[in-house]
Amino acid sequence: MNIxxxxxxxxxxxxxxxxxxxxxxxxxxxxxxxxxxxxxxFFYLFGNSDLVIDKIKKLKYLKSxxxxxxxxxxxxxxxxxxxxxxKGKGSSMWESIQSQISKNTDVTLSAxxxxxxxxxxxxxxxxxxxxxxxxxxxxxxxxxxMNLVLDLGANVECSEKNLIDFSEMGSALYRSLFPNEExxxxxxxxxSEELKGTEVLKNAYSKLKTLENMGDFKFVGYVEGNQITSxxxxxxxxxxxxxxxxxxxxxxxxxxxxxxxxxxxTENLFSKLSILxxxxxxxxxxxxxxxxxxxxxxxxxxxxxxxKSHGATDSLGFSYSVELCYKxxxxxxxxxxxxxxxxxxxxxxxx
Amino acid sequence: MNIxxxxxxxxxxxxxxxxxxxxxxxxxxxxxxxxxxxxxxFFYLFGNSDLVIDKIKKLKYLKSxxxxxxxxxxxxxxxxxxxxxxKGKGSSMWESIQSQISKNTDVTLSAxxxxxxxxxxxxxxxxxxxxxxxxxxxxxxxxxxMNLVLDLGANVECSEKNLIDFSEMGSALYRSLFPNEExxxxxxxxxSEELKGTEVLKNAYSKLKTLENMGDFKFVGYVEGNQITSxxxxxxxxxxxxxxxxxxxxxxxxxxxxxxxxxxxTENLFSKLSILxxxxxxxxxxxxxxxxxxxxxxxxxxxxxxxKSHGATDSLGFSYSVELCYKxxxxxxxxxxxxxxxxxxxxxxxx
Numbered sequence: 001m002n003i004x005x006x007x008x009x010x011x012x013x014x015x016x017x018x019x020x021x022x023x024x025x026x027x028x029x030x031x032x033x034x035x036x037x038x039x040x041x042f043f044y045l046f047g048n049s050d051l052v053i054d055k056i057k058k059l060k061y062l063k064s065x066x067x068x069x070x071x072x073x074x075x076x077x078x079x080x081x082x083x084x085x086x087k088g089k090g091s092s093m094w095e096s097i098q099s100q101i102s103k104n105t106d107v108t109l110s111a112x113x114x115x116x117x118x119x120x121x122x123x124x125x126x127x128x129x130x131x132x133x134x135x136x137x138x139x140x141x142x143x144x145x146m147n148l149v150l151d152l153g154a155n156v157e158c159s160e161k162n163l164i165d166f167s168e169m170g171s172a173l174y175r176s177l178f179p180n181e182e183x184x185x186x187x188x189x190x191x192s193e194e195l196k197g198t199e200v201l202k203n204a205y206s207k208l209k210t211l212e213n214m215g216d217f218k219f220v221g222y223v224e225g226n227q228i229t230s231x232x233x234x235x236x237x238x239x240x241x242x243x244x245x246x247x248x249x250x251x252x253x254x255x256x257x258x259x260x261x262x263x264x265x266t267e268n269l270f271s272k273l274s275i276l277x278x279x280x281x282x283x284x285x286x287x288x289x290x291x292x293x294x295x296x297x298x299x300x301x302x303x304x305x306x307x308k309s310h311g312a313t314d315s316l317g318f319s320y321s322v323e324l325c326y327k328x329x330x331x332x333x334x335x336x337x338x339x340x341x342x343x344x345x346x347x348x349x350x351x
Numbered sequence: 352m353n354i355x356x357x358x359x360x361x362x363x364x365x366x367x368x369x370x371x372x373x374x375x376x377x378x379x380x381x382x383x384x385x386x387x388x389x390x391x392x393f394f395y396l397f398g399n400s401d402l403v404i405d406k407i408k409k410l411k412y413l414k415s416x417x418x419x420x421x422x423x424x425x426x427x428x429x430x431x432x433x434x435x436x437x438k439g440k441g442s443s444m445w446e447s448i449q450s451q452i453s454k455n456t457d458v459t460l461s462a463x464x465x466x467x468x469x470x471x472x473x474x475x476x477x478x479x480x481x482x483x484x485x486x487x488x489x490x491x492x493x494x495x496x497m498n499l500v501l502d503l504g505a506n507v508e509c510s511e512k513n514l515i516d517f518s519e520m521g522s523a524l525y526r527s528l529f530p531n532e533e534x535x536x537x538x539x540x541x542x543s544e545e546l547k548g549t550e551v552l553k554n555a556y557s558k559l560k561t562l563e564n565m566g567d568f569k570f571v572g573y574v575e576g577n578q579i580t581s582x583x584x585x586x587x588x589x590x591x592x593x594x595x596x597x598x599x600x601x602x603x604x605x606x607x608x609x610x611x612x613x614x615x616x617t618e619n620l621f622s623k624l625s626i627l628x629x630x631x632x633x634x635x636x637x638x639x640x641x642x643x644x645x646x647x648x649x650x651x652x653x654x655x656x657x658x659k660s661h662g663a664t665d666s667l668g669f670s671y672s673v674e675l676c677y678k679x680x681x682x683x684x685x686x687x688x689x690x691x692x693x694x695x696x697x698x699x700x701x702x
Contacts, residue, residue: 224595225598225600226599245593248541250603285616
């Protein structure tokens with residue numbers, strides 16, 4: 001195949017999450033609408049054709065650039081991940097992951113249950129050599145764009161090795177998504193002094209200082225919770241417990257503030273009038289911080305990349321996780337991860 | 352002394368924090384202004400009289416209800432807590448803590464260095480019987496008022512016993528501050544299911560289930576980061592690492608959002624005009640969420656209560672930490688803590 005003919009192939013589970021497959025299909029359609037000028041992507045869509053075909057006909061942009069794979073097995077949301085795994089073969093989620101092997105697709109996207117997606121992906125794709133824990137990475141709005149935070153909850157407790165692996169995998173992901181930016185890795189801690197934090201953090205700190213010279217990233221040391229949105233670093237590494245608490249706390253505070261702002265801005269006629277004058281400014285504010293633009297968490301450490309869309313997002317939110325998949329495929333994420341891990345291995349062998 | 356003559360005595364380090372002693376003195380003055388109707392408090396003020404006396408003369412409300420204790424020793428901010436401890440005897444911070452023993456005052460307030468205040472308090476006041484780790488508790492705005500979160504950073508790693516102690520001490524504090532509310536304790540976790548989290552959390556969970564029947568509090572189980580601002584619980588218990596990250600992340604997100612909101616609302620003439628119309632509503636919004644109203648973290652587990660004001664806050668912020676001290680003294684915090692710890696002890700002896 002000529003290099004210019006190369007198409008990045010994205011496998012999509014159409015059936016996961018709320019209001020699917022309508023939401024997922026409309027999301028794909030919205031992505032294509034925003035990327036009409038590009039011809040370098042192709043979709044494998046997995047879902048029950050009885051529920052999908054009529055909907056596809058009504059879409060404006062999803063035309064020749066896809067292949068629909070009929071899947072009839074349905075896995076109940078009430079099952080535990082392990083039970084779902086047993087019954088999952090032949091489901092849209094299973095087949096969308098499996099297609100990375102059978103159809104050699106570049107990346108998988110699903111809005112289904114996180115736990116099930118996680119164990120299924122691990123079982124089908126297997127772990128990358130040298131990695132014993134996969135991580136869940138997510139985008140976080142920052143002063144000048146977007147930062148990456150990982151792990152967001154895949155691992156309750158992490159060793160020093162895990163944190164180093166997350167740094168290397170996170171760097172590779174950041175470089176895939178933002179090829180023109182310098183990668184700046186930090187460890188989330190409760191103070192910026194070298195003496196603070198757990199033993200695991202202190203050991204990871206000194207190891208990362210050495211790895212920095214391998215050229216995969218710049219290591220900027222510790223950051224605190226209030227610096228996750230700053231530009232001091234763009235890859236913030238932490239264990240899954242802390243990362244999950246930070247993410248959920250941030251969501252909670254953002255909701256709390258916007259709820260209160262809305263309450264006060266609509267409390268009387270004057271303040272309501274003010275909204276007329278500030279409509280476009282408030283809209284820009286909302287647009288910039290719209291959580292749908294950050295939709296999509298990435299499982300790192302598997303032999304193929306898997307993206308989890310928020311189950312409750314709408315078609316716009318889903319379209320951004322499709323975009324994330326496209327960037328991951330184009331950025332050749334797993335090649336970059338392998339190269340970085342090779343550097344860690346070399347360092348370990350040296351001493 | 353007649354019960355109606357009882358005055359709650361508050362020891363204040365005038366010299367700690369930025370812009371002190373002006374800020375601290377004005378803060379005390381503001382507190383008295385807001386509480387003119389009350390006659391049941393008295394201040395012991397510790398500071399360099401050369402720097403304090405002229406300022407006091409200019410204040411409107413601070414008149415007969417205080418005693419100034421001259422302290423001349425100054426401890427540099429550059430010293431480590433341990434070095435500061437050695438040189439600290441006779442300083443305003445030292446004497447304000449020591450006065451809980453020598454003058455039998457009810458509570459100490461300082462805006463000085465957190466680490467120094469912590470080790471000094473621990474050394475002078477000693478730990479409560481049965482407690483091996485003190486905790487730092489703070490107020491957190493919630494949908495219907497204020498919640499308490501602890502530990503906010505005193506202990507990087509915590510055992511199951513620590514989390515139980517924090518629950519009992521946090522309950523006592525909440526009851527002191529809000530005597531009419533039901534106390535609802537929760538553990539911060541990354542999911543609400545009983546199976547999630549670390550072993551330490553799971554063990555603390557089942558122990559708290561038993562303790563709930565002692566009547567000190569209602570145990571509502573696990574909450575996630577996005578529920579810290581909710582009314583599901585009002586005493587949220589976690590280890591110091593997680594608590595500190597959650598607190599700082601919340602601060603960071605709040606700053607990030609307000610900074611962006613301000614930017615968009617002042618970007619053009621229309622949006623600027625809108626501020627005229629919404630001025631009072633936006634002011635109410637800002638007032639409700641003003642971090643100065645939540646100023647003051649409480650060290651729990653010592654034989655006397657110590658409150659740490661933010662070093663960078665202004666006189667209004669300091670006045671709210673004076674108010675916190677007043678409520679703690681009035682609520683008889685340490686008596687309540689002792690009673691709660693007695694309950695834990697009884698339970699441990701039974702089983």
